[in-house]
Amino acid sequence: MSKVEEFEELRSLLFSIAYRILGSVGEAEDAVQETWLRFDGSATRPTSTKAYLSAAVTRISIDVLRSARVRREEYAGPWFPEPLLSDPYQDPARSVELADSVSMAALLLPGCWARSSRC
Numbered sequence: 001m002s003k004v005e006e007f008e009e010l011r012s013l014l015f016s017i018a019y020r021i022l023g024s025v026g027e028a029e030d031a032v033q034e035t036w037l038r039f040d041g042s043a044t045r046p047t048s049t050k051a052y053l054s055a056a057v058t059r060i061s062i063d064v065l066r067s068a069r070v071r072r073e074e075y076a077g078p079w080f081p082e083p084l085l086s087d088p089y090q091d092p093a094r095s096v097e098l099a100d101s102v103s104m105a106a107l108l109l110p111g112c113w114a115r116s117s118r119c
Helices: 003-022 026-039 048-072 092-115
Strands: none
Touching: 003 026, 003 048, 026 048
16 A cells, blocks of 8 residues: 555544644645655654554644644634534434434423523
Protein backbone atom coordinates (compact mmCIF):
# COMPACT_ATOMS: atom_id res chain seq x y z
CA MET A 1 0.00 0.00 0.00
CA SER A 2 1.39 3.42 -0.92
CA LYS A 3 1.79 6.34 1.48
CA VAL A 4 -1.06 8.19 -0.21
CA GLU A 5 -3.45 5.25 0.19
CA GLU A 6 -2.49 4.76 3.83
CA PHE A 7 -2.98 8.45 4.56
CA GLU A 8 -6.32 8.69 2.76
CA GLU A 9 -7.56 5.67 4.70
CA LEU A 10 -6.78 7.45 7.98
CA ARG A 11 -7.72 11.00 6.94
CA SER A 12 -11.12 11.02 8.70
CA LEU A 13 -9.53 9.79 11.95
CA LEU A 14 -6.84 12.47 11.75
CA PHE A 15 -9.42 15.17 11.06
CA SER A 16 -11.53 14.09 14.03
CA ILE A 17 -8.50 14.21 16.34
CA ALA A 18 -7.49 17.67 15.12
CA TYR A 19 -11.07 18.98 15.26
CA ARG A 20 -11.55 17.82 18.85
CA ILE A 21 -8.38 19.59 19.89
CA LEU A 22 -8.75 22.78 17.85
CA GLY A 23 -12.53 23.20 17.57
CA SER A 24 -12.25 24.73 14.11
CA VAL A 25 -12.80 23.00 10.78
CA GLY A 26 -10.28 25.19 8.94
CA GLU A 27 -7.54 24.76 11.52
CA ALA A 28 -8.21 21.01 11.69
CA GLU A 29 -7.86 20.69 7.91
CA ASP A 30 -4.61 22.67 8.07
CA ALA A 31 -3.29 20.34 10.79
CA VAL A 32 -4.16 17.28 8.70
CA GLN A 33 -2.43 18.81 5.67
CA GLU A 34 0.69 19.57 7.74
CA THR A 35 0.62 15.96 8.96
CA TRP A 36 0.58 14.75 5.35
CA LEU A 37 3.53 16.96 4.48
CA ARG A 38 5.56 15.55 7.38
CA PHE A 39 4.57 11.98 6.58
CA ASP A 40 5.35 12.36 2.88
CA GLY A 41 8.69 14.00 3.63
CA SER A 42 9.89 11.30 6.03
CA ALA A 43 12.50 8.95 4.59
CA THR A 44 11.58 5.93 6.72
CA ARG A 45 8.31 4.03 7.06
CA PRO A 46 6.90 3.89 10.61
CA THR A 47 6.09 0.53 12.15
CA SER A 48 2.49 1.65 12.72
CA THR A 49 1.30 4.30 10.30
CA LYS A 50 -1.89 4.89 12.31
CA ALA A 51 0.03 5.52 15.53
CA TYR A 52 2.58 7.75 13.80
CA LEU A 53 -0.04 9.89 12.05
CA SER A 54 -2.25 10.13 15.15
CA ALA A 55 0.68 11.30 17.25
CA ALA A 56 1.82 13.74 14.56
CA VAL A 57 -1.60 15.38 14.11
CA THR A 58 -2.01 15.61 17.90
CA ARG A 59 1.35 17.37 18.30
CA ILE A 60 0.66 19.70 15.39
CA SER A 61 -2.76 20.60 16.82
CA ILE A 62 -1.30 21.31 20.26
CA ASP A 63 1.37 23.48 18.64
CA VAL A 64 -1.37 25.47 16.88
CA LEU A 65 -3.11 26.02 20.23
CA ARG A 66 0.12 27.17 21.84
CA SER A 67 0.90 29.56 19.02
CA ALA A 68 -2.58 31.08 19.38
CA ARG A 69 -1.85 31.76 23.04
CA VAL A 70 1.46 33.40 22.16
CA ARG A 71 -0.32 35.65 19.65
CA ARG A 72 -2.89 36.35 22.38
CA GLU A 73 -5.86 35.54 20.21
CA GLU A 74 -8.49 35.16 22.87
CA TYR A 75 -12.23 35.21 22.69
CA ALA A 76 -13.93 36.95 25.60
CA GLY A 77 -17.17 34.95 25.44
CA PRO A 78 -17.87 31.29 26.06
CA TRP A 79 -15.97 28.89 23.86
CA PHE A 80 -17.95 26.61 21.58
CA PRO A 81 -16.44 24.40 18.89
CA GLU A 82 -17.25 25.30 15.32
CA PRO A 83 -20.17 23.13 14.15
CA LEU A 84 -19.47 20.46 11.55
CA LEU A 85 -21.50 20.93 8.41
CA SER A 86 -21.92 17.23 7.73
CA ASP A 87 -23.97 15.17 10.16
CA PRO A 88 -22.43 11.77 10.96
CA TYR A 89 -25.88 10.60 12.11
CA GLN A 90 -27.71 10.93 8.80
CA ASP A 91 -28.99 7.42 9.26
CA PRO A 92 -32.82 7.47 9.12
CA ALA A 93 -33.06 5.02 12.01
CA ARG A 94 -30.92 7.31 14.18
CA SER A 95 -33.12 10.30 13.29
CA VAL A 96 -36.27 8.42 14.30
CA GLU A 97 -34.65 7.33 17.57
CA LEU A 98 -33.65 10.92 18.42
CA ALA A 99 -37.09 12.29 17.54
CA ASP A 100 -38.75 9.63 19.67
CA SER A 101 -36.55 10.36 22.68
CA VAL A 102 -37.20 14.11 22.39
CA SER A 103 -40.95 13.47 22.17
CA MET A 104 -40.85 11.29 25.30
CA ALA A 105 -38.87 13.93 27.19
CA ALA A 106 -41.38 16.62 26.18
CA LEU A 107 -44.24 14.47 27.49
CA LEU A 108 -42.54 13.93 30.85
CA LEU A 109 -41.59 17.55 31.56
CA PRO A 110 -45.03 18.99 32.43
CA GLY A 111 -45.60 16.24 35.00
CA CYS A 112 -42.23 16.93 36.64
CA TRP A 113 -42.95 20.64 36.98
CA ALA A 114 -46.42 20.08 38.41
CA ARG A 115 -45.16 17.82 41.19
CA SER A 116 -42.34 20.18 42.16
CA SER A 117 -40.10 17.21 42.78
CA ARG A 118 -37.14 15.72 41.08
CA CYS A 119 -37.81 13.46 38.13
